[in-house]
Amino acid sequence: MLFDPNIEPSCSYCRYGSHMGNDEFVCSKRGIMSGVGSCGSFCYEPTKRQPEARQILRDSGFTEEDFSISGES
Numbered sequence: 266m267l268f269d270p271n272i273e274p275s276c277s278y279c280r281y282g283s284h285m286g287n288d289e290f291v292c293s294k295r296g297i298m299s300g301v302g303s304c305g306s307f308c309y310e311p312t313k314r315q316p317e318a319r320q321i322l323r324d325s326g327f328t329e330e331d332f333s334i335s336g337e338s
Contacts, residue, residue: 272309274303274307274309275300275301275302275303275307276290276292276298276299276300276302276303276304276307277290277300277313277315278309278310278311278313278314278315279292279303279306279307279308279309279310279313280308280309280310280313281293281294281295281306281308282298282313284300285297288300288301292304292306294306
């Protein structure tokens with residue numbers, strides 16, 4: 266969830282971090298940091314959070330009859 270109150274801290278969506286490439290971030294509090302960790306100054310910034318990609322529905326061999334409603338059993 267984008268606004269989950271129990272979010273796992275990460276420099277990638279911290280108010281003080283700016284992405285500089287190769288999974289590294291420049292932190293205004295700590296300097297250059299890895300994107301997988303965080304420090305005690307972590308402050309969640311929801312606008313930096315990237316939502317998970319949508320899953321693509323793959324063709325599972327369904328037919329049009331599988332999705333129709335008929336009154337007969």
